[in-house]
Amino acid sequence: MSQIISIKGLSKTYKSGFEALKTIDLDIEKGEIFALLGPNGAGKTTLISIICGIVTPSSGSVTVDGYDIIRDYRATRSMIGLVPQELTAEMFETVWATVSHSRGLFGKWPDPAYVEKVLKDLALWDKKDSKLITLSGGMKRRVLIAKALAHEPSILFLDEPTAGVDVELRNDMWELVRRLRNSGVTIILTTHYIQEAEDMADRIGVINNGELILVEDKRELMRKLGKKQLTLQLHDALDAIPASLANHHLVLANDGSELVYTYDSQGPRTGITHLLTDLAEAGIRFKDLDTSQSSLEEIFVGLVRRDR
Protein backbone atom coordinates (compact mmCIF):
# COMPACT_ATOMS: atom_id res chain seq x y z
CA MET A 1 0.00 0.00 0.00
CA SER A 2 1.15 3.54 -0.66
CA GLN A 3 0.96 6.50 1.66
CA ILE A 4 -1.88 8.94 1.18
CA ILE A 5 -1.04 11.27 4.08
CA SER A 6 2.45 11.98 5.28
CA ILE A 7 2.99 14.03 8.43
CA LYS A 8 6.51 15.15 9.25
CA GLY A 9 7.69 16.97 12.36
CA LEU A 10 4.30 18.53 12.93
CA SER A 11 3.84 20.62 16.04
CA LYS A 12 1.30 23.10 17.33
CA THR A 13 1.57 25.55 20.17
CA TYR A 14 -1.47 27.75 20.67
CA LYS A 15 -1.16 31.45 21.44
CA SER A 16 -2.00 30.68 25.06
CA GLY A 17 1.26 28.73 25.20
CA PHE A 18 -0.53 25.37 25.28
CA GLU A 19 1.50 22.81 23.38
CA ALA A 20 -1.23 20.75 21.74
CA LEU A 21 1.09 18.74 19.51
CA LYS A 22 4.74 17.96 20.09
CA THR A 23 6.65 16.63 17.10
CA ILE A 24 4.32 14.27 15.24
CA ASP A 25 5.49 11.96 12.44
CA LEU A 26 2.88 9.73 10.91
CA ASP A 27 2.03 8.11 7.60
CA ILE A 28 -1.47 7.05 6.68
CA GLU A 29 -1.76 4.29 4.11
CA LYS A 30 -4.11 4.55 1.19
CA GLY A 31 -7.38 2.71 1.76
CA GLU A 32 -6.89 1.89 5.43
CA ILE A 33 -8.99 2.64 8.46
CA PHE A 34 -6.73 4.37 10.94
CA ALA A 35 -7.97 4.89 14.47
CA LEU A 36 -6.50 7.64 16.57
CA LEU A 37 -7.02 6.86 20.22
CA GLY A 38 -6.36 9.20 23.08
CA PRO A 39 -7.88 10.79 26.15
CA ASN A 40 -9.55 14.20 26.05
CA GLY A 41 -7.16 16.99 25.21
CA ALA A 42 -4.54 14.61 23.81
CA GLY A 43 -4.31 16.51 20.52
CA LYS A 44 -6.52 14.35 18.26
CA THR A 45 -8.74 17.17 17.05
CA THR A 46 -5.81 19.57 16.64
CA LEU A 47 -4.05 17.04 14.42
CA ILE A 48 -7.14 16.54 12.25
CA SER A 49 -7.83 20.28 12.14
CA ILE A 50 -4.34 21.01 10.84
CA ILE A 51 -4.63 18.45 8.04
CA CYS A 52 -8.02 19.88 7.05
CA GLY A 53 -6.80 23.49 7.06
CA ILE A 54 -8.73 24.78 10.07
CA VAL A 55 -5.73 25.20 12.36
CA THR A 56 -2.34 26.56 11.27
CA PRO A 57 0.61 24.37 12.28
CA SER A 58 3.51 25.89 14.25
CA SER A 59 6.08 23.79 12.41
CA GLY A 60 6.41 20.71 10.28
CA SER A 61 4.68 19.68 7.09
CA VAL A 62 1.80 17.54 5.89
CA THR A 63 1.32 16.20 2.39
CA VAL A 64 -1.84 14.60 1.07
CA ASP A 65 -1.31 12.41 -1.98
CA GLY A 66 1.97 14.26 -2.51
CA TYR A 67 0.44 17.75 -2.27
CA ASP A 68 1.39 20.15 0.52
CA ILE A 69 -1.61 21.12 2.66
CA ILE A 70 -0.63 24.81 2.67
CA ARG A 71 0.91 25.40 -0.76
CA ASP A 72 -1.49 23.11 -2.66
CA TYR A 73 -4.47 23.55 -0.35
CA ARG A 74 -7.00 23.34 -3.18
CA ALA A 75 -5.80 19.90 -4.22
CA THR A 76 -5.57 18.51 -0.69
CA ARG A 77 -8.83 19.92 0.63
CA SER A 78 -10.77 18.67 -2.41
CA MET A 79 -9.73 15.15 -1.46
CA ILE A 80 -10.74 15.42 2.19
CA GLY A 81 -14.13 15.18 3.87
CA LEU A 82 -14.40 16.12 7.54
CA VAL A 83 -17.05 15.09 10.04
CA PRO A 84 -16.47 17.32 13.06
CA GLN A 85 -16.95 16.32 16.66
CA GLU A 86 -19.51 18.98 17.50
CA LEU A 87 -22.98 18.81 16.01
CA THR A 88 -22.64 22.08 14.17
CA ALA A 89 -24.85 22.59 11.15
CA GLU A 90 -27.08 25.16 9.53
CA MET A 91 -30.11 24.47 11.73
CA PHE A 92 -32.66 26.31 9.59
CA GLU A 93 -31.68 24.65 6.34
CA THR A 94 -33.18 21.48 4.93
CA VAL A 95 -31.09 18.33 4.75
CA TRP A 96 -31.05 18.48 0.96
CA ALA A 97 -29.98 22.14 0.86
CA THR A 98 -27.19 21.79 3.40
CA VAL A 99 -25.71 18.68 1.76
CA SER A 100 -25.88 20.29 -1.70
CA HIS A 101 -24.29 23.44 -0.23
CA SER A 102 -21.34 21.40 1.06
CA ARG A 103 -20.82 19.86 -2.35
CA GLY A 104 -20.63 23.32 -3.89
CA LEU A 105 -18.23 24.66 -1.25
CA PHE A 106 -15.79 21.91 -2.14
CA GLY A 107 -15.81 22.91 -5.78
CA LYS A 108 -18.21 20.39 -7.29
CA TRP A 109 -21.10 21.36 -9.53
CA PRO A 110 -24.54 20.14 -8.44
CA ASP A 111 -25.24 16.44 -8.96
CA PRO A 112 -28.69 15.61 -7.55
CA ALA A 113 -28.28 11.92 -8.35
CA TYR A 114 -25.12 11.68 -6.24
CA VAL A 115 -26.60 13.64 -3.33
CA GLU A 116 -29.64 11.36 -3.49
CA LYS A 117 -27.37 8.31 -3.27
CA VAL A 118 -25.51 9.72 -0.25
CA LEU A 119 -28.77 10.51 1.54
CA LYS A 120 -30.18 7.07 0.78
CA ASP A 121 -26.98 5.37 1.98
CA LEU A 122 -27.32 7.22 5.26
CA ALA A 123 -31.05 6.55 5.61
CA LEU A 124 -31.75 10.26 5.33
CA TRP A 125 -33.76 10.25 2.12
CA ASP A 126 -37.16 10.56 3.80
CA LYS A 127 -35.81 13.50 5.81
CA LYS A 128 -34.42 15.38 2.83
CA ASP A 129 -36.95 18.20 3.12
CA SER A 130 -36.79 18.43 6.93
CA LYS A 131 -35.02 21.31 8.57
CA LEU A 132 -32.02 20.24 10.61
CA ILE A 133 -33.41 21.77 13.77
CA THR A 134 -36.25 19.21 13.70
CA LEU A 135 -33.89 16.21 13.57
CA SER A 136 -32.65 14.09 16.46
CA GLY A 137 -28.99 14.15 17.50
CA GLY A 138 -28.26 10.89 15.70
CA MET A 139 -29.88 12.16 12.52
CA LYS A 140 -27.88 15.37 12.68
CA ARG A 141 -24.74 13.28 12.97
CA ARG A 142 -25.74 11.44 9.80
CA VAL A 143 -26.30 14.78 8.05
CA LEU A 144 -22.77 15.83 9.00
CA ILE A 145 -21.46 12.63 7.45
CA ALA A 146 -23.55 13.25 4.33
CA LYS A 147 -22.11 16.77 4.11
CA ALA A 148 -18.59 15.40 4.40
CA LEU A 149 -19.28 12.86 1.64
CA ALA A 150 -21.09 15.31 -0.64
CA HIS A 151 -18.01 16.13 -2.70
CA GLU A 152 -16.92 12.52 -3.19
CA PRO A 153 -13.77 12.69 -1.05
CA SER A 154 -11.12 10.00 -1.15
CA ILE A 155 -10.15 10.62 2.49
CA LEU A 156 -12.65 10.89 5.31
CA PHE A 157 -11.92 12.21 8.78
CA LEU A 158 -14.38 11.21 11.47
CA ASP A 159 -13.80 13.07 14.72
CA GLU A 160 -15.55 11.13 17.47
CA PRO A 161 -18.33 10.08 15.10
CA THR A 162 -20.30 7.96 17.49
CA ALA A 163 -20.33 10.23 20.54
CA GLY A 164 -23.93 10.46 21.71
CA VAL A 165 -25.20 8.02 19.12
CA ASP A 166 -27.36 5.00 19.99
CA VAL A 167 -26.19 1.45 19.42
CA GLU A 168 -28.25 0.83 16.30
CA LEU A 169 -27.08 3.99 14.60
CA ARG A 170 -23.54 3.27 15.64
CA ASN A 171 -23.69 -0.13 13.98
CA ASP A 172 -25.20 1.46 10.85
CA MET A 173 -22.43 3.99 10.83
CA TRP A 174 -19.70 1.38 11.06
CA GLU A 175 -21.38 -0.54 8.31
CA LEU A 176 -21.18 2.60 6.19
CA VAL A 177 -17.53 3.12 7.12
CA ARG A 178 -16.76 -0.42 6.00
CA ARG A 179 -18.57 0.14 2.71
CA LEU A 180 -16.65 3.37 2.17
CA ARG A 181 -13.38 1.64 2.85
CA ASN A 182 -14.32 -1.09 0.40
CA SER A 183 -14.93 1.59 -2.21
CA GLY A 184 -11.36 2.81 -1.68
CA VAL A 185 -11.87 5.69 0.74
CA THR A 186 -9.17 6.14 3.38
CA ILE A 187 -10.70 6.68 6.82
CA ILE A 188 -9.13 8.30 9.82
CA LEU A 189 -11.23 8.28 12.94
CA THR A 190 -10.79 9.38 16.49
CA THR A 191 -12.71 7.64 19.16
CA HIS A 192 -13.08 7.17 22.88
CA TYR A 193 -14.74 3.82 22.33
CA ILE A 194 -11.85 1.45 22.23
CA GLN A 195 -14.15 -1.37 21.22
CA GLU A 196 -14.76 0.50 17.98
CA ALA A 197 -11.10 0.86 17.20
CA GLU A 198 -10.69 -2.82 17.97
CA ASP A 199 -13.58 -3.78 15.70
CA MET A 200 -12.97 -1.35 12.86
CA ALA A 201 -9.41 -0.20 12.49
CA ASP A 202 -6.58 -1.67 10.46
CA ARG A 203 -4.02 0.36 12.35
CA ILE A 204 -4.11 2.19 15.62
CA GLY A 205 -2.26 5.25 16.79
CA VAL A 206 -2.28 6.20 20.45
CA ILE A 207 -1.84 9.88 21.18
CA ASN A 208 -1.36 11.38 24.61
CA ASN A 209 -0.23 14.85 25.71
CA GLY A 210 0.40 15.82 22.09
CA GLU A 211 2.68 12.87 21.38
CA LEU A 212 2.09 9.75 19.35
CA ILE A 213 2.99 7.07 21.83
CA LEU A 214 2.65 4.28 19.34
CA VAL A 215 1.41 3.41 15.87
CA GLU A 216 0.86 -0.23 15.17
CA ASP A 217 -1.11 -2.67 13.10
CA LYS A 218 -4.06 -3.59 15.27
CA ARG A 219 -3.45 -7.33 15.25
CA GLU A 220 0.23 -6.78 15.89
CA LEU A 221 -0.61 -4.49 18.75
CA MET A 222 -3.00 -6.97 20.27
CA ARG A 223 -0.41 -9.69 19.86
CA LYS A 224 2.47 -7.68 21.26
CA LEU A 225 0.71 -6.30 24.20
CA GLY A 226 -2.09 -8.82 24.46
CA LYS A 227 -1.52 -11.00 27.47
CA LYS A 228 -3.76 -13.92 28.19
CA GLN A 229 -4.72 -15.10 31.62
CA LEU A 230 -5.77 -18.51 32.81
CA THR A 231 -7.80 -18.50 36.00
CA LEU A 232 -8.19 -21.76 37.88
CA GLN A 233 -10.91 -22.03 40.49
CA LEU A 234 -9.58 -24.29 43.19
CA HIS A 235 -11.44 -27.03 44.97
CA ASP A 236 -9.76 -26.13 48.25
CA ALA A 237 -8.47 -22.64 48.95
CA LEU A 238 -4.71 -22.22 49.40
CA ASP A 239 -2.91 -20.09 51.97
CA ALA A 240 0.19 -19.77 49.84
CA ILE A 241 1.51 -20.95 46.51
CA PRO A 242 3.49 -24.19 46.98
CA ALA A 243 7.25 -23.86 46.36
CA SER A 244 7.08 -26.51 43.63
CA LEU A 245 4.98 -24.09 41.51
CA ALA A 246 7.20 -21.05 42.04
CA ASN A 247 8.63 -21.02 38.50
CA HIS A 248 5.14 -20.55 36.98
CA HIS A 249 4.83 -17.07 38.59
CA LEU A 250 1.28 -17.72 39.72
CA VAL A 251 -0.83 -15.23 41.62
CA LEU A 252 -3.27 -16.24 44.28
CA ALA A 253 -6.59 -14.44 44.05
CA ASN A 254 -10.02 -14.33 45.60
CA ASP A 255 -8.96 -15.31 49.15
CA GLY A 256 -6.85 -18.14 47.89
CA SER A 257 -9.65 -19.80 45.96
CA GLU A 258 -8.23 -18.88 42.53
CA LEU A 259 -4.86 -19.25 40.87
CA VAL A 260 -4.07 -16.85 38.04
CA TYR A 261 -1.51 -17.74 35.39
CA THR A 262 -0.44 -15.09 32.85
CA TYR A 263 1.01 -16.19 29.52
CA ASP A 264 1.64 -15.05 25.98
CA SER A 265 -0.92 -16.78 23.80
CA GLN A 266 1.11 -16.11 20.63
CA GLY A 267 4.34 -17.47 22.07
CA PRO A 268 5.84 -20.82 21.01
CA ARG A 269 5.06 -22.37 24.39
CA THR A 270 2.29 -21.22 26.63
CA GLY A 271 3.43 -23.40 29.50
CA ILE A 272 -0.13 -24.51 30.22
CA THR A 273 0.52 -28.25 29.91
CA HIS A 274 3.51 -27.97 32.19
CA LEU A 275 1.52 -26.00 34.74
CA LEU A 276 -1.34 -28.49 34.79
CA THR A 277 1.07 -31.39 35.24
CA ASP A 278 2.78 -29.61 38.13
CA LEU A 279 -0.59 -28.84 39.73
CA ALA A 280 -1.61 -32.48 39.55
CA GLU A 281 1.71 -33.56 41.08
CA ALA A 282 1.25 -31.04 43.90
CA GLY A 283 -2.21 -32.49 44.52
CA ILE A 284 -4.03 -29.27 43.77
CA ARG A 285 -7.46 -29.90 42.30
CA PHE A 286 -9.59 -27.38 40.53
CA LYS A 287 -13.29 -27.28 39.75
CA ASP A 288 -13.36 -24.85 36.83
CA LEU A 289 -11.10 -22.80 34.61
CA ASP A 290 -11.40 -19.70 32.52
CA THR A 291 -9.16 -17.81 30.07
CA SER A 292 -9.33 -14.12 29.20
CA GLN A 293 -7.41 -11.84 26.82
CA SER A 294 -6.56 -8.26 27.65
CA SER A 295 -8.59 -5.91 25.51
CA LEU A 296 -7.34 -2.91 23.63
CA GLU A 297 -8.87 -0.83 26.39
CA GLU A 298 -6.58 -2.37 28.98
CA ILE A 299 -3.62 -1.93 26.63
CA PHE A 300 -4.59 1.67 26.07
CA VAL A 301 -5.09 2.53 29.71
CA GLY A 302 -1.76 0.86 30.47
CA LEU A 303 0.02 2.92 27.81
CA VAL A 304 -1.48 6.23 28.81
CA ARG A 305 -0.73 5.59 32.49
CA ARG A 306 2.83 4.64 31.72
CA ASP A 307 3.21 7.88 29.75
CA ARG A 308 2.14 10.10 32.64
Added chain:
Amino acid sequence: MNLPGILAIYRYEMARWVRTLLQSLVSPVIATSLYFVVFGAAIGSRISEIDGVPYGAFIVPGLIMLNLLTQSVANASFGIYFPRFTGTIYEQLSAPLSPIEIVAGYVGAAATKSIILGLIILATATLFVQIRIDHPVWMAFFLVLTAITFSLFGFVIGLWAEGFEQLQLVPLLVITPLTFLGGTFYSLSVLPPLWQTVSLLNPVVYLVSAFRWSFYGTADVSVEVSLVMILVFLALCLGAVWWVFKTGYRLKS
Protein backbone atom coordinates in the same frame (compact mmCIF):
# COMPACT_ATOMS: atom_id res chain seq x y z
CA MET B 1 -10.96 29.26 -9.26
CA ASN B 2 -13.60 27.51 -7.16
CA LEU B 3 -16.66 28.95 -8.89
CA PRO B 4 -19.09 26.35 -7.48
CA GLY B 5 -17.80 27.30 -4.01
CA ILE B 6 -18.39 31.02 -4.48
CA LEU B 7 -21.86 30.33 -5.88
CA ALA B 8 -22.64 27.98 -2.98
CA ILE B 9 -21.91 30.72 -0.44
CA TYR B 10 -23.74 33.31 -2.54
CA ARG B 11 -26.84 31.15 -2.96
CA TYR B 12 -26.84 30.14 0.69
CA GLU B 13 -26.75 33.77 1.80
CA MET B 14 -29.45 34.77 -0.65
CA ALA B 15 -31.63 31.88 0.53
CA ARG B 16 -31.22 33.05 4.12
CA TRP B 17 -32.37 36.50 3.02
CA VAL B 18 -35.44 35.12 1.26
CA ARG B 19 -36.32 33.14 4.40
CA THR B 20 -36.31 36.34 6.45
CA LEU B 21 -37.80 38.58 3.79
CA LEU B 22 -40.17 40.24 6.22
CA GLN B 23 -37.32 41.41 8.39
CA SER B 24 -34.81 42.10 5.66
CA LEU B 25 -36.98 43.82 3.08
CA VAL B 26 -40.41 44.75 4.33
CA SER B 27 -39.30 46.44 7.54
CA PRO B 28 -36.78 48.85 5.91
CA VAL B 29 -39.35 49.72 3.24
CA ILE B 30 -41.98 50.47 5.88
CA ALA B 31 -39.48 52.51 7.91
CA THR B 32 -38.50 54.52 4.83
CA SER B 33 -42.13 55.09 3.88
CA LEU B 34 -42.67 56.54 7.36
CA TYR B 35 -39.74 58.92 6.77
CA PHE B 36 -41.43 60.11 3.59
CA VAL B 37 -44.72 60.58 5.35
CA VAL B 38 -43.16 62.50 8.24
CA PHE B 39 -40.32 64.40 6.60
CA GLY B 40 -41.56 64.53 3.04
CA ALA B 41 -45.24 65.29 3.47
CA ALA B 42 -45.87 66.49 7.03
CA ILE B 43 -42.74 68.52 7.85
CA GLY B 44 -41.30 68.77 4.35
CA SER B 45 -44.21 70.84 3.11
CA ARG B 46 -43.10 73.58 5.52
CA ILE B 47 -39.45 73.44 4.45
CA SER B 48 -38.40 75.43 1.44
CA GLU B 49 -36.59 73.89 -1.52
CA ILE B 50 -32.92 73.06 -1.13
CA ASP B 51 -30.75 73.81 -4.15
CA GLY B 52 -33.91 74.01 -6.22
CA VAL B 53 -35.11 70.54 -5.15
CA PRO B 54 -38.29 70.07 -3.07
CA TYR B 55 -37.42 68.77 0.42
CA GLY B 56 -39.29 65.48 -0.02
CA ALA B 57 -37.28 64.66 -3.14
CA PHE B 58 -34.07 66.03 -1.63
CA ILE B 59 -34.00 63.40 1.12
CA VAL B 60 -34.53 60.43 -1.24
CA PRO B 61 -30.84 59.80 -2.14
CA GLY B 62 -29.87 60.16 1.54
CA LEU B 63 -32.56 57.72 2.65
CA ILE B 64 -31.46 55.18 0.06
CA MET B 65 -27.88 55.60 1.29
CA LEU B 66 -28.99 55.23 4.92
CA ASN B 67 -30.58 51.89 4.09
CA LEU B 68 -27.79 50.83 1.78
CA LEU B 69 -25.16 51.40 4.47
CA THR B 70 -27.01 49.85 7.39
CA GLN B 71 -28.24 46.85 5.40
CA SER B 72 -24.87 46.18 3.75
CA VAL B 73 -23.16 46.19 7.14
CA ALA B 74 -25.93 44.17 8.80
CA ASN B 75 -26.13 41.55 6.03
CA ALA B 76 -22.42 40.99 5.63
CA SER B 77 -21.55 41.10 9.33
CA PHE B 78 -24.30 38.65 10.26
CA GLY B 79 -23.51 36.44 7.27
CA ILE B 80 -19.97 35.71 8.45
CA TYR B 81 -20.56 36.07 12.20
CA PHE B 82 -23.32 33.46 12.36
CA PRO B 83 -21.23 30.53 11.09
CA ARG B 84 -18.47 31.62 13.48
CA PHE B 85 -20.99 31.64 16.31
CA THR B 86 -22.54 28.25 15.50
CA GLY B 87 -19.23 26.64 14.53
CA THR B 88 -20.24 25.81 10.95
CA ILE B 89 -17.36 28.01 9.75
CA TYR B 90 -15.24 24.84 9.89
CA GLU B 91 -16.69 23.93 6.52
CA GLN B 92 -15.69 27.15 4.76
CA LEU B 93 -12.23 26.95 6.34
CA SER B 94 -11.67 23.36 5.30
CA ALA B 95 -13.05 23.86 1.79
CA PRO B 96 -10.74 24.49 -1.18
CA LEU B 97 -11.66 28.18 -1.17
CA SER B 98 -9.22 31.08 -1.28
CA PRO B 99 -9.89 34.07 0.99
CA ILE B 100 -10.89 36.13 -2.05
CA GLU B 101 -13.47 33.51 -3.00
CA ILE B 102 -14.96 33.43 0.49
CA VAL B 103 -15.16 37.24 0.52
CA ALA B 104 -16.65 37.26 -2.99
CA GLY B 105 -19.43 34.90 -1.89
CA TYR B 106 -20.37 36.70 1.32
CA VAL B 107 -19.80 40.27 0.18
CA GLY B 108 -21.36 39.62 -3.22
CA ALA B 109 -24.53 38.33 -1.59
CA ALA B 110 -24.67 41.12 1.00
CA ALA B 111 -24.16 43.78 -1.68
CA THR B 112 -26.79 42.22 -3.94
CA LYS B 113 -29.31 42.27 -1.13
CA SER B 114 -28.72 45.92 -0.26
CA ILE B 115 -28.74 46.99 -3.93
CA ILE B 116 -32.12 45.28 -4.39
CA LEU B 117 -33.32 47.00 -1.23
CA GLY B 118 -31.99 50.37 -2.45
CA LEU B 119 -33.84 50.01 -5.72
CA ILE B 120 -37.05 49.02 -3.97
CA ILE B 121 -36.78 52.07 -1.71
CA LEU B 122 -36.22 54.21 -4.79
CA ALA B 123 -39.36 52.73 -6.33
CA THR B 124 -41.26 53.31 -3.06
CA ALA B 125 -40.09 56.93 -3.03
CA THR B 126 -41.61 57.55 -6.44
CA LEU B 127 -45.00 56.82 -4.85
CA PHE B 128 -44.54 59.79 -2.49
CA VAL B 129 -42.46 62.35 -4.33
CA GLN B 130 -41.36 63.24 -7.82
CA ILE B 131 -37.80 62.17 -8.51
CA ARG B 132 -35.41 63.05 -11.26
CA ILE B 133 -32.19 61.14 -12.00
CA ASP B 134 -29.76 63.29 -13.98
CA HIS B 135 -26.92 60.77 -14.14
CA PRO B 136 -28.42 57.25 -14.00
CA VAL B 137 -25.16 55.48 -14.85
CA TRP B 138 -23.32 57.28 -12.05
CA MET B 139 -26.28 56.62 -9.76
CA ALA B 140 -25.97 52.87 -10.43
CA PHE B 141 -22.18 53.09 -10.07
CA PHE B 142 -22.34 54.80 -6.66
CA LEU B 143 -25.07 52.39 -5.55
CA VAL B 144 -22.98 49.33 -6.40
CA LEU B 145 -19.69 50.79 -5.15
CA THR B 146 -21.18 51.83 -1.80
CA ALA B 147 -22.94 48.48 -1.37
CA ILE B 148 -19.70 46.59 -1.99
CA THR B 149 -17.60 48.89 0.22
CA PHE B 150 -19.95 48.72 3.19
CA SER B 151 -20.54 45.00 2.76
CA LEU B 152 -16.77 44.61 3.06
CA PHE B 153 -16.87 46.82 6.14
CA GLY B 154 -19.65 44.63 7.55
CA PHE B 155 -17.63 41.51 6.77
CA VAL B 156 -14.75 42.91 8.83
CA ILE B 157 -17.13 43.69 11.70
CA GLY B 158 -18.56 40.17 11.48
CA LEU B 159 -15.04 38.77 11.80
CA TRP B 160 -14.13 41.10 14.63
CA ALA B 161 -17.28 40.73 16.74
CA GLU B 162 -17.13 38.29 19.62
CA GLY B 163 -20.79 38.46 20.51
CA PHE B 164 -24.13 39.64 19.20
CA GLU B 165 -23.75 42.81 21.22
CA GLN B 166 -20.53 43.76 19.43
CA LEU B 167 -22.19 42.89 16.15
CA GLN B 168 -24.83 45.56 16.82
CA LEU B 169 -22.38 48.02 18.34
CA VAL B 170 -20.80 49.42 15.19
CA PRO B 171 -24.03 49.79 13.15
CA LEU B 172 -25.77 51.36 16.13
CA LEU B 173 -23.05 53.61 17.49
CA VAL B 174 -21.14 54.45 14.32
CA ILE B 175 -23.11 53.93 11.11
CA THR B 176 -26.46 55.35 12.21
CA PRO B 177 -25.09 58.59 13.77
CA LEU B 178 -22.73 59.13 10.85
CA THR B 179 -25.58 58.70 8.40
CA PHE B 180 -27.90 61.05 10.24
CA LEU B 181 -25.09 63.62 10.54
CA GLY B 182 -23.91 62.97 7.00
CA GLY B 183 -26.37 65.21 5.21
CA THR B 184 -29.17 62.70 4.67
CA PHE B 185 -31.81 65.17 5.78
CA TYR B 186 -30.04 68.47 5.12
CA SER B 187 -27.50 70.22 2.95
CA LEU B 188 -24.17 70.92 4.62
CA SER B 189 -24.55 74.55 3.60
CA VAL B 190 -27.21 75.05 6.30
CA LEU B 191 -24.66 74.25 9.02
CA PRO B 192 -22.42 76.84 10.75
CA PRO B 193 -18.93 76.95 9.13
CA LEU B 194 -17.27 75.06 11.99
CA TRP B 195 -19.69 72.14 11.71
CA GLN B 196 -19.33 72.16 7.95
CA THR B 197 -15.60 71.53 8.43
CA VAL B 198 -16.22 68.86 11.09
CA SER B 199 -18.69 67.16 8.77
CA LEU B 200 -15.98 66.68 6.18
CA LEU B 201 -14.42 64.12 8.54
CA ASN B 202 -17.56 62.03 8.17
CA PRO B 203 -17.14 59.56 5.27
CA VAL B 204 -20.90 59.29 4.83
CA VAL B 205 -21.01 62.95 3.75
CA TYR B 206 -19.14 62.04 0.58
CA LEU B 207 -21.38 59.06 -0.17
CA VAL B 208 -24.61 61.02 0.27
CA SER B 209 -23.23 64.04 -1.58
CA ALA B 210 -22.08 62.04 -4.60
CA PHE B 211 -25.25 60.00 -4.69
CA ARG B 212 -27.41 63.11 -4.50
CA TRP B 213 -25.37 64.66 -7.30
CA SER B 214 -26.24 61.69 -9.52
CA PHE B 215 -29.92 62.51 -8.92
CA TYR B 216 -30.13 66.30 -9.00
CA GLY B 217 -26.75 67.48 -10.24
CA THR B 218 -25.96 69.37 -7.04
CA ALA B 219 -23.48 68.31 -4.37
CA ASP B 220 -22.12 69.51 -1.00
CA VAL B 221 -18.66 68.26 -1.92
CA SER B 222 -17.25 67.92 -5.44
CA VAL B 223 -18.00 64.55 -7.01
CA GLU B 224 -14.34 63.87 -7.74
CA VAL B 225 -13.41 64.30 -4.07
CA SER B 226 -16.33 62.09 -3.05
CA LEU B 227 -15.27 59.39 -5.49
CA VAL B 228 -11.71 59.42 -4.17
CA MET B 229 -12.95 59.22 -0.57
CA ILE B 230 -15.21 56.26 -1.35
CA LEU B 231 -12.33 54.48 -3.09
CA VAL B 232 -10.04 55.19 -0.12
CA PHE B 233 -12.60 53.64 2.23
CA LEU B 234 -12.96 50.68 -0.12
CA ALA B 235 -9.17 50.23 -0.11
CA LEU B 236 -9.12 50.38 3.71
CA CYS B 237 -11.80 47.69 3.96
CA LEU B 238 -10.03 45.50 1.41
CA GLY B 239 -6.80 45.96 3.38
CA ALA B 240 -8.52 44.92 6.61
CA VAL B 241 -10.00 41.80 4.99
CA TRP B 242 -6.63 40.91 3.47
CA TRP B 243 -4.98 41.26 6.88
CA VAL B 244 -7.63 39.09 8.53
CA PHE B 245 -7.05 36.24 6.12
CA LYS B 246 -3.30 36.62 6.15
CA THR B 247 -3.06 36.41 9.91
CA GLY B 248 -6.08 34.16 10.43
CA TYR B 249 -7.31 36.68 13.00
CA ARG B 250 -10.44 35.34 14.75
CA LEU B 251 -10.71 32.67 12.07
CA LYS B 252 -7.88 30.23 12.64
CA SER B 253 -5.94 29.42 15.75
